[in-house]
Amino acid sequence: MSTPSSAASSDVLILGSGLAGLVCALHLADRRRVTIVTKGALLEGSSAWAQGGIAAAMAREDSVGAHIDDTRVAGAGLCRPEVVERIATRAPAVIRWLQTQGVVFTAEPGRDGALHLGREGGHSARRIVHVADSTGRAVQETLEQRILRHPNITVLEQRVAIDLVCSGARGGERRVHGAYVLDRRSGEVETLDASSVILATGGLGKVYLYTTNPDVSTGDGVAIAWRAGCRVANLEFIQFHPTCLYHAEAKSFLISEALRGEGGRLVLADGTRFMPAHDARAELAPRDIVARAIDFEMKTRGLDCVWLDMTHHSREFIEEHFPTIDARCRELGIDMARRPIPVVPAAHYSCGGVVTDAQARTDIGGLYAVGEVACTGLHGANRLASNSLLECLVMGEAAAADILASDPPPRPALPAWDHSRVTPARESVLVAHDWDAIRRLMWDLVGIVRSDERLALAARRLEALHAEIASYYARHRIDNDLLELRNVAEVARLIVRGAQQRRESRGLHYNRDVPETLAEAVDTVLTP
Ligand code: FAD
Ligand code: SIN
Numbered sequence: 001m002s003t004p005s006s007a008a009s010s011d012v013l014i015l016g017s018g019l020a021g022l023v024c025a026l027h028l029a030d031r032r033r034v035t036i037v038t039k040g041a042l043l044e045g046s047s048a049w050a051q052g053g054i055a056a057a058m059a060r061e062d063s064v065g066a067h068i069d070d071t072r073v074a075g076a077g078l079c080r081p082e083v084v085e086r087i088a089t090r091a092p093a094v095i096r097w098l099q100t101q102g103v104v105f106t107a108e109p110g111r112d113g114a115l116h117l118g119r120e121g122g123h124s125a126r127r128i129v130h131v132a133d134s135t136g137r138a139v140q141e142t143l144e145q146r147i148l149r150h151p152n153i154t155v156l157e158q159r160v161a162i163d164l165v166c167s168g169a170r171g172g173e174r175r176v177h178g179a180y181v182l183d184r185r186s187g188e189v190e191t192l193d194a195s196s197v198i199l200a201t202g203g204l205g206k207v208y209l210y211t212t213n214p215d216v217s218t219g220d221g222v223a224i225a226w227r228a229g230c231r232v233a234n235l236e237f238i239q240f241h242p243t244c245l246y247h248a249e250a251k252s253f254l255i256s257e258a259l260r261g262e263g264g265r266l267v268l269a270d271g272t273r274f275m276p277a278h279d280a281r282a283e284l285a286p287r288d289i290v291a292r293a294i295d296f297e298m299k300t301r302g303l304d305c306v307w308l309d310m311t312h313h314s315r316e317f318i319e320e321h322f323p324t325i326d327a328r329c330r331e332l333g334i335d336m337a338r339r340p341i342p343v344v345p346a347a348h349y350s351c352g353g354v355v356t357d358a359q360a361r362t363d364i365g366g367l368y369a370v371g372e373v374a375c376t377g378l379h380g381a382n383r384l385a386s387n388s389l390l391e392c393l394v395m396g397e398a399a400a401a402d403i404l405a406s407d408p409p410p411r412p413a414l415p416a417w418d419h420s421r422v423t424p425a426r427e428s429v430l431v432a433h434d435w436d437a438i439r440r441l442m443w444d445l446v447g448i449v450r451s452d453e454r455l456a457l458a459a460r461r462l463e464a465l466h467a468e469i470a471s472y473y474a475r476h477r478i479d480n481d482l483l484e485l486r487n488v489a490e491v492a493r494l495i496v497r498g499a500q501q502r503r504e505s506r507g508l509h510y511n512r513d514v515p516e517t518l519a520e521a522v523d524t525v526l527t528p
Helices: 019-028 064-074 081-101 135-149 220-228 257-261 287-301 315-321 323-331 387-404 429-445 452-475 480-501
Strands: 009-015 034-037 153-156 159-167 175-183 189-199 238-245 265-267 306-309 341-350 353-355 367-369
Touching: 009 019, 009 175, 019 034, 019 135, 019 189, 019 387, 034 189, 064 081, 081 135, 081 387, 135 153, 135 387, 159 189, 159 220, 159 480, 189 220, 220 353, 220 367, 220 480, 238 257, 238 287, 265 287, 287 306, 287 341, 315 323, 367 387, 429 452, 429 480, 452 480
Parallel strands: 009 034, 009 189, 034 153, 189 367
Antiparallel strands: 159 175, 175 189, 238 341, 265 306, 306 341
């Protein structure tokens, strides 16, 4: 994609082109000049990988009230009620907005105009609006066409946001004016100025060795906001998806919860079902419970994986409902109509992030955070399935409305990036080594089940790695790998700090040294 000369200066700079970024851009572009900066290609990100769908109370037998209740039950006492209410209430309207943009959701056969609604864990009704099992791709491809055609939107691909440019003292009145951005192809750093900046950089699954997330999910937005002086919250609540495909040749391939919604059963090698012994809701219990149950079965029995059994369905049913998952499994020699699918839990979603209010505003004037990077209070201690794309849609709309409500303030001239004191790196093995070390450490010590001793060990090791990486960063010319390593190290430390600060077990955070849940639910807010 080309770089128009005007890209260095725009009204709104959006960092990230997942659903959050594209929704913000489309709501702004008729009245503001927008630049989207994105690390890879436009559609790279979790959004295009989303399978199950978008939660919205659209069925006659469902209600917004039930969606609110289910979200709050999953959130284990930590959801912000006003945010949950607003997002669940807006859900049917944002589904209709997507339809007006051109998204064609899977329809209910024989019921004119009615959408087929999937079912997922923790939902008391069929509530998941979807496009077969590749909802994210369908939505993103449709919005991409709108974005590319809009005259007020400039897209800069292969650009990595490094840090924000802000004025004002930390802890005082502070305002954002733009960002430094690395062009991955030329290695040059550009200074992009804007009246408002939206962080839409997505999640942080790559902090863990095993994840369902794409490579771009390295927690950059959380690290960037933290370094700029924003508070972050609830980062200890990492959602592990119970069913990631377990296969030597499949990296990060999700087996959607929608399969369990259609009766999929979790079994051991001999076909014995184990979920009913862990929770009355069995395979449709919230994700934290299912992931912990699988972790327990694997560790106590010494298993490498468990299995998801869909063999009660015909091949026709599977091809109709799960064409993408079926195709991938068959490529790997697994016919799910005939034999169970090997699965393991993997890091999937960050419920915590940059603290925002209900308009997606952060602690810094003009800086917004939308999507998985943000902590709005919707998810509390555990996200309800398919509430994430929904949050991108509603909060994207809210951020845009807030930006449009006032005229853009004047923009100061910004200092250029200074790399006069750094030299090219001589050995990339140092970066690769620390990258592997952090991700394994997080998987082994800060995973599904935690303990005080493991967290203390993780904290000590991460402090040393963080200091070493900061020193390396100060001396060497940057590239994408070094930027991601620096961010992963920062975010890993914040996750561990959050986990150590929480002296209870709640939702996704389970510490076996403090297994009880305290009566009062309190956010873990970290202040830079
Ligand atoms: P993303 O879609 O991840 O986009 C982030 C963007 O930021 C990318 O464009 C990336 O390149 C860019 N970026 C990152 N860092 C930088 C940087 N430093 N500079 C510039 N650009 C940067 N949720 C649901 O609600 N329903 C589902 O069915 C569902 N299924 C899922 C399946 C999978 C396999 C995964 C991984 C997640 C799923 N989720 C689902 C969660 C949901 O997809 C994500 O939470 C959501 O898409 C996040 O959207 P986002 O726009 O915040 O981030
Ligand atoms: C899935 O399809 O299982 C993922 C849904 C989600 O993460 O919300």
